Amino acid sequence: MKYPASLLQLIRELSRWPGIGPKSAQKLAFYLFEQPQEDIERIAKLLLSAKEELHLCPECFNVTDKELCEVCSDQTRMRNQICVVEDAGDVLAIERSGEYRGLYHVLHGAISPMHGVGPDKLYIKQLMGRVQSDMEVILATSTTVEGEATSMYLQRQLASTGATVSRIAYGLPVGGALEYADEVTLGRAISGRQKIK
């Protein structure tokens, strides 16, 4: 027995989406098939309208439906700080922390030779065009191998600009028990210890 062609095509498409394996794709396809016709039409429209209305902010390359994104157009934000992140989702994560009042720069990925992503595929040239000598650039890429490689690369590129360059702190996650932390994190947390008195 084989699946009907249109179901198979849908499963194949869904299994290409990030984080969705063949089994979840199958489950999702059946779920979608069981939704009423008007819901499917609504979902199809949603996909098309999101694609149509959204674009990248020409300054920081965050996703926005306005000319400039909300952060770049906010006159109360510090203009001498640029926080460099991998994805647009990271901007919201940092915004939620409430700790940062500067600008952002979204790279749209991290350097990963394994996946054929070199520096030229990221918005690094655009970052270099924004950085001035009186600025601080905060490298907030992930602490994965790819994120670290990207951070190192940017560090070297930014050296000649005269700007202050910093990296977000490594350490224990808040609320984390010491015994569950891996040794690398623990080592970084100790070497990065802060004086409290």
Next chain:
Amino acid sequence: MKYPASLLQLIRELSRWPGIGPKSAQKLAFYLFEQPQEDIERIAKLLLSAKEELHLCPECFNVTDKELCEVCSDQTRMRNQICVVEDAGDVLAIERSGEYRGLYHVLHGAISPMHGVGPDKLYIKQLMGRVQSDMEVILATSTTVEGEATSMYLQRQLASTGATVSRIAYGLPVGGALEYADEVTLGRAISGRQKIK
């Protein structure tokens, strides 16, 4: 900072899909946004055409794009065996095993009072209409609480039909190490042991 409205709507929709939490929904929405326009149009069309072309087989309620599904229209299948499964995906899983040559019946779910799914929401009445006294009904619902409840309910309903009713075997998964099996499975594997000589 807030997300643009159309992005937010897309994230909300995706997080309603089974197995997709708010974080994966966000990741998927950004992934979709980054696909080229023609891909988004293709995906939207795929959703609509799958919905349009597919329907349930009027015999066994499997998903099909033909009048009768492939199994029901196959004259070489044993017509005196009905294997009852929860979902259309289960049919393919059993077909892949190559162990079964009878017919199927897809319930489209399992009894779950917690989620408001009573026997009347499943295709049980239709199953009762198909079963005859010279048939074997193989209950192949999951071995979860809901699957077991459904199996028990069907067992009681089928008692008066005179049909042979069986339940798929419990035991160790093939290739599984004994020490990793939970005690309930192990208990069932021992009580269900089969003579080999």
